[in-house]
Amino acid sequence: MPSHHPVAGPRPSAGRRSPLRPASLSGANCTTEAGYSPRLPPYRIIEATCRGGRGREPMSVSREIVLTPEGKERLSAELAYLKNVALAEALERLRRAREQSPGDVGPGSESAAVLEAQTEVERLEARIAELESTLARAKVVAAPSTGTIGIGSRVTVRDEEGEQTFTLVTAAEANVLAGRISVDSPVGRAVLGRRSGETVEVKTPAGVRRLTIVRVE
Incomplete structure (x- = not known):
């Protein structure tokens, strides 16, 4: 099925936070690689590479792609x-x-x-x-059974606007409208390796968002 790309809405005015929407979860307008590297630092909050930034790094044709x-x-x-x-x-x-x-x-x-x-x-x-x-x-990899967030984990997060649940996947599977968030997105990078009860910060165009991890399945 073809990938769906959410359309970015109007930019929130200064000082005003927008609700936690699928576009903010996925890092809309950001480029990602199809492959997932376990060498990415799981505990750093890294801003995704967006249009106007470094751009996409070359990917080897033989590079392994992680799928659930x-x-x-x-x-x-x-x-x-x-x-x-x-x-x-x-x-x-x-x-x-x-x-x-x-x-x-x-x-x-x-x-x-x-x-x-x-x-x-x-x-x-x-x-x-x-x-x-x-x-x-x-x-093919299965979701971790240790309670730590990884590829395939179903995660529920909460901010001041409420709760939202998504499954963490690689870019090859990502589909925001279907609730599958890329591990290379701002939220994906922030929650990777974390556990239920932890709070993470995510850089978005509207500013830094604080998300509390409510549940990991």
Whole structure:
């Protein structure tokens, strides 16, 4: 399923804190890597690399990607659907569009319908290649059983606006709207390695937020 990108809302006025929203949890407009490195300092509160900053570091094609068991199953199901259903349907739409296009098929003469269908085929093929690469490099890990927050942990945090629950995953699985927060996001970095009852600080565009970890599952 294609990744969803939350749309950033208006910037809060000075001195006013905005509610703890999915965008603030994920670090919207920030770049992340698909892989997770256990060498990242788990107890430092690190601001994510956002647009206008250092940018994304090059990633080796062979780099291992950590996935939860549920994440690997979800991505495998998406890959199967795209290859066996969605791509076949898109190719059929492209075939019909070409049959119905004018006889002149030289460069630049494609109809809007052909171009649209071709774009959809290319988009699906790119996503299929991305999923195949991710799954080929996947390392499946289960959530820690020690009470310490790690990949796969379901975490409930609270601030002055209330509570919110999310699952901590790598960027390959992250989907804010589905409640899956990247370990490379500001909140992900802050809570990684922590336990229930601890309070962490998170740097956001609106300022520093204090989150209390209520529950770890």
